[in-house]
Amino acid sequence: MALTLASAAQLLQQHHLLHEIVRADRWTLDAGEFEGSDTPFSSVTYDTRKVEDGTLLFCKGAFRPEYLDGIDARGLSAYVSETEFHERTAAPGLIVSDVRKAMSLLSAEFYGRPQEKLTVVGITGTKGKTTTAYFTHAVLSALSGGKAALFSSVDNCVDGRTYVESDLTTPESLDAFRMMGEAVNHGMRYLVMEVSSQAYKVNRVYGLTFDVGVFLNISPDHISPIEHPTFEDYLWCKRQIVDNCRTLVLGADADHADLIRQQAQRDRRSIVTFALHDEAKLTTPADVVASPADPAHTQYRIEADGVDFGLFSLAIDGDFNYANAAAALAIVHALGLDASPEALHAMEHVKIAGRMERFEDPSTNTVAIVDYAHNGISMTALLDYVNERFGTRHPYITLITGSAGDKAYDRRKEIVEAAQHRIGRFIFTEEDTNTEPTEDICKQMAGYVTDPQVESGIILDRAQAIENAAAAAKSHPERLDVILAIGKGNERWIKRLNRHTPYEGDDAIFARLLG
Numbered sequence: 001m002a003l004t005l006a007s008a009a010q011l012l013q014q015h016h017l018l019h020e021i022v023r024a025d026r027w028t029l030d031a032g033e034f035e036g037s038d039t040p041f042s043s044v045t046y047d048t049r050k051v052e053d054g055t056l057l058f059c060k061g062a063f064r065p066e067y068l069d070g071i072d073a074r075g076l077s078a079y080v081s082e083t084e085f086h087e088r089t090a091a092p093g094l095i096v097s098d099v100r101k102a103m104s105l106l107s108a109e110f111y112g113r114p115q116e117k118l119t120v121v122g123i124t125g126t127k128g129k130t131t132t133a134y135f136t137h138a139v140l141s142a143l144s145g146g147k148a149a150l151f152s153s154v155d156n157c158v159d160g161r162t163y164v165e166s167d168l169t170t171p172e173s174l175d176a177f178r179m180m181g182e183a184v185n186h187g188m189r190y191l192v193m194e195v196s197s198q199a200y201k202v203n204r205v206y207g208l209t210f211d212v213g214v215f216l217n218i219s220p221d222h223i224s225p226i227e228h229p230t231f232e233d234y235l236w237c238k239r240q241i242v243d244n245c246r247t248l249v250l251g252a253d254a255d256h257a258d259l260i261r262q263q264a265q266r267d268r269r270s271i272v273t274f275a276l277h278d279e280a281k282l283t284t285p286a287d288v289v290a291s292p293a294d295p296a297h298t299q300y301r302i303e304a305d306g307v308d309f310g311l312f313s314l315a316i317d318g319d320f321n322y323a324n325a326a327a328a329l330a331i332v333h334a335l336g337l338d339a340s341p342e343a344l345h346a347m348e349h350v351k352i353a354g355r356m357e358r359f360e361d362p363s364t365n366t367v368a369i370v371d372y373a374h375n376g377i378s379m380t381a382l383l384d385y386v387n388e389r390f391g392t393r394h395p396y397i398t399l400i401t402g403s404a405g406d407k408a409y410d411r412r413k414e415i416v417e418a419a420q421h422r423i424g425r426f427i428f429t430e431e432d433t434n435t436e437p438t439e440d441i442c443k444q445m446a447g448y449v450t451d452p453q454v455e456s457g458i459i460l461d462r463a464q465a466i467e468n469a470a471a472a473a474k475s476h477p478e479r480l481d482v483i484l485a486i487g488k489g490n491e492r493w494i495k496r497l498n499r500h501t502p503y504e505g506d507d508a509i510f511a512r513l514l515g
């Protein structure tokens with residue numbers, strides 16, 4: 001059914017969100033009082049610059065009243081807001097208690113409730129969301145003949161073929177439902193999407209029930225004035241996925257797994273667990289388990305409820321990626337799909353730009369890895385991998401790192417603490433330092449270094465930091481050098497003063513230096 005002023009008001013009333021409808025000095029609960037209340041809106045947007053004849057506008061976030069100047073001449077039909085703006089526009093305003101919840105519900109309606117025509121998988125966790133989403137997408141694509149869409153923090157894909165760089169890990173609700181509609185129009189049957197804690201904090205997935213919701217893991221991150229005030233709030237937001245899914249996939253080793261199980265059992269949700277077993281951790285019981293098939297960990301066997309899925313050898317390095325692979329197979333299992341071995345093994349070919357990308361110069365005994373680790377848990381996982389893969393050759397490890405500005409402040413200390421006893425040298429450099437001076441963040445991180453054995457320096461320019469590390473490695477061909485550049489992946493920009501400014505890219509720099 002098309003979205004009109006009357007149907008929008010009715011839906012908002014059903015969800016107890018509507019305060020009143022306001023135009024000029026008329027305040028009412030009856031949309032029928034306004035001419036055209038049964039005329040379908042032609043478009044929806046949260047940006048005044050996109051308003052055209054017949055548009056419904058959502059005024060959210062740091063919205064300013066002056067954005068509405070001249071809007072009537074451009075044909076604004078109605079607006080949804082927590083504040084009324086009758087002095088700025090003659091269009092009726094649906095005044096609500098929470099504009100982001102309203103935007104999610106009304107956008108879904110405007111785009112024809114596309115979520116009901118897709119099988120939707122939502123993945124949350126501190127680490128591994130993107131990788132698990134790509135693995136799951138590969139399997140679902142293989143078993144459906146390419147009918148799987150993907151919303152990830154790297155790319156979005158609505159037609160099974162075309163990948164478009166994304167801005168957010170989880171899109172704004174309006175954008176998410178628009179893209180779901182496009183996916184349906186392209187004949188997609190599945191959607192795999194990442195769900196950040198922010199998505200729940202600011203209601204980007206409000207009203208959306210996932211056929212399978214996935215909780216991978218949790219560790220402190222994203223605690224800052226613009227994200228979450230506390231770890232408890234961060235975890236609470238992520239836990240919302242448990243209440244908004246039909247079946248839960250849970251990392252059996254996740255911190256607070258007991259609490260999450262309690263929550264799922266209270267609501268009688270079925271749970272499928274997964275775990276990575278290795279020499280250090282043999283005992284966590286789980287429905288889907290990945291365990292190394294040989295001492296060098298070149299292959300992992302994945303089993304579910306005693307059924308052998310076979311041996312897997314991933315194209316991306318890192319033992320932790322077998323935990324992500326086990327999660328992907330747990331998702332397929334939770335969906336009740338009978339996937340062929342070829343479909344399951346599709347994830348073996350997945351590579352993700354900027355995740356565990358390796359560059360090597362054998363002539364100078366140098367290995368460089370570009371990765372997206374940028375907090376304690378992922379730093380540890382990355383160094384575990386380096387130790388597992390290269391440890392017997394006693395490499396000299398250089399870590400090129402910075403940390404984001406204005407947010408997730410704990411990361412700065414966590415990265416240093418996770419690395420300092422395990423590497424030879426830190427080079428602190430620019431990351432997405434945003435409005436904070438790069439030098440301040442680098443000095444703060446350098447200040448956390450307490451191990452006298454580790455070298456530590458600051459090279460503000462990120463490209464120069466990489467060039468310096470590569471040159472130092474090349475001057476020591478007698479030893480194995482491993483250079484780790486983290487936190488930027490394959491991004492071709494650095495966020496400075498709230499803007500993306502061009503950057504060559506860690507991977508591109510290593511490719512030119514090491515081949």
Ligand SMILES: CC(=O)N[C@H]1[C@@H](OP(=O)(O)OP(=O)(O)OC[C@H]2O[C@@H](n3ccc(=O)[nH]c3=O)[C@H](O)[C@@H]2O)O[C@H](CO)[C@@H](O)[C@@H]1O[C@H](C)C(=O)N[C@@H](C)C(=O)N[C@H](CCC(=O)O)C(=O)O
Pocket residue numbers: 046047048049060061062063064067167168169170171172196197198199202222226227
């Ligand atoms: C809290 C939140 O959800 N913030 C997002 C939100 O900001 P906002 O609503 O305040 O929007 P704004 O850009 O300040 O502007 C206010 C409104 O005025 C509108 N506007 C603006 C100018 C104009 O002329 N007319 C007009 O109507 C804008 O379109 C907007 O709707 O909407 C913007 C797009 O509309 C997003 O860019 C922004 O993300 C912020 C910057 C962001 O990056 N957030 C991070 C912390 C985030 O969400 N990260 C997570 C990842 C976490 C993880 O990996 O776990 C994510 O999901 O990506």
Ligand SMILES: Nc1ncnc2c1ncn2[C@@H]1O[C@H](COP(=O)(O)OP(=O)(O)OP(=O)(O)O)[C@@H](O)[C@H]1O
Pocket residue numbers: 125126127128129130131132153169320321323324354355356371372373374377378379381382
């Ligand atoms: N299961 C895991 N456990 C620990 N670390 C992981 C795991 N999976 C990936 N990582 C590390 O985290 C980095 C980011 O991985 P990925 O992009 O899949 O996670 P994400 O949850 O999407 O992260 P982000 O929130 O930063 O976008 C990887 O480059 C790797 O270093």
Ligand SMILES: N[C@H](CCC[C@H](N)C(=O)O)C(=O)O
Pocket residue numbers: 153169374403404405431432487488
């Ligand atoms: N989705 C991720 C992106 C991190 C990118 C990193 N360079 C940073 O700025 O923290 C986050 O917000 O944690």
